Amino acid sequence: MTMIDREAREQRRREQAGGARRLRDSGVLDDLFAKIDSGEVQLDGRDGLIQQLIKTGLERGLQAELTEHVGYERGDAEAPFHDNSRNGSFPKTVATIAGNVELAVPRDRNGSFTPRLVPTGQRRLGGLDEMIVSLYAGGMTVRDIEHHLASTIGTDISRETISKIVDEISDEVLAWQSRPLEAFYPVIYLDAIVVKVRDGGHVGNKAAHIAVGVDMEGIKHVLGIWVQQTEGAKFWASVCAELANRGVRDVLIVCCDGLTGFPEAIEATWPDSLVQTCVVHLIRTAMRFVSYGQRKAVAAALKPIYQAPDADAAKAELAALAASELGKANPHTIAAFQNAWERFIPFLAFPPEVRRVIYTTNAIESLNYQLRKVTKNRGHFPNDAAVVKLLWLAICNIEDKRALEREKERGKPSRERKAPPRLIEGAVTTSWKKALAQLAIAFPDRIRPYL
Incomplete structure (x- = not known):
């Protein structure tokens, strides 16, 4: 680790420690800590604090969207004078990276309110689709992903839904396979x-x-x-x-x-x-x-x-x-x-x-x-298209992981870098200039137009 990296890490630690200390000293978390210690509130899992924070934040944002739409705050005495008004709410379950969250989505009397924070018909939030695609690219089957999500974050997503999420990238694969x-x-x-x-x-x-x-x-x-x-x-x-x-x-x-x-x-x-x-x-x-x-x-x-x-x-x-x-x-x-x-x-x-x-x-x-x-985790593929899709996803996933590892080592001397190079896409052929010079001698008429 270079001196610059150490200084940056120490700076982040000082800033985070200072922020946590100020929040703790303010006393606003004392009641919450007491409930956590007594077991009345749990941090994660089903109905945990993280899920409740997501639920509260989403519902607060939806209420703000409806306020902007109808033109008045909730409980405003002048509500009857507006053309549109609030009309209660309806339940909706959305899957997030912290598990399933039960929302009360507000609605208006005219039926013209369209939420942007949780769009109509959307049942998954918070990068869950990206997580599923990443797990699939890593070699997990649809059945494995279903069990993994249920056992780790408590999100119940059917195999059919997971398959649809993965199939949504088929257009990208087709575009890649037919690109110029x-x-x-x-x-x-x-x-x-x-x-x-x-x-x-x-x-x-x-x-x-x-x-x-x-x-x-x-x-x-x-x-x-x-x-x-x-x-x-x-x-x-x-x-x-x-x-x-x-x-x-x-x-x-x-x-x-x-x-x-x-x-x-x-x-x-x-x-x-x-x-x-x-x-x-x-x-x-x-x-x-x-x-x-x-x-x-x-x-x-x-x-x-x-x-x-x-x-x-x-x-x-x-x-x-x-x-x-x-x-x-x-x-x-x-x-x-x-x-x-x-x-x-x-x-x-x-x-x-x-x-x-x-x-x-x-x-x-x-x-x-x-x-x-x-591919070794799969017994077999349902069709040829599924093979191409998984291999393309795997190539992208491998290159992304290697790029992330190289990014972490940026700025270090070459002798201290241990991140793997590009696997294929974008890698440079060793001693290519010398080889190209010899190819230009062997095939002058065919190479010259492209020099």
């Missing part, structure tokens, strides 16, 4: 997490694919989320068409993990784009059936292949490994590279600066790791 995009992304990463979705009368696994684009400034953006309906080129053709319709005119490199039909869809939409297999995914596939005792040796033997200066050198290294005793003992490792060879070798044509950028989809995998923690 940049015309050019040098690199796009694509990866997926597996979720369970109900389809008709059956629950099955589906892949929720997340695309992250790197713009000319090296800043990462989540371009969209797609739940894969069917395997193959048809699905990926629809995804590429959607990106093109949202404004993407060209992509240099798309880094992904060997998806069926994806290279064909990319080549049909952006003919000059390269589809690069994620090298880390390829290594994992190659190591999948290697025995524990040989893992270190195989991993070391694979390095000369993916660190080779060019495709010919890599092919020679792979042939040498295949002919060795280690390669003969692990034919699956050799086959993994051979099967992915055409989508692996574009990586070898680039200098080290570009290789570091397209070597792996780890940037998006770290996001997927956070999202899996959110």
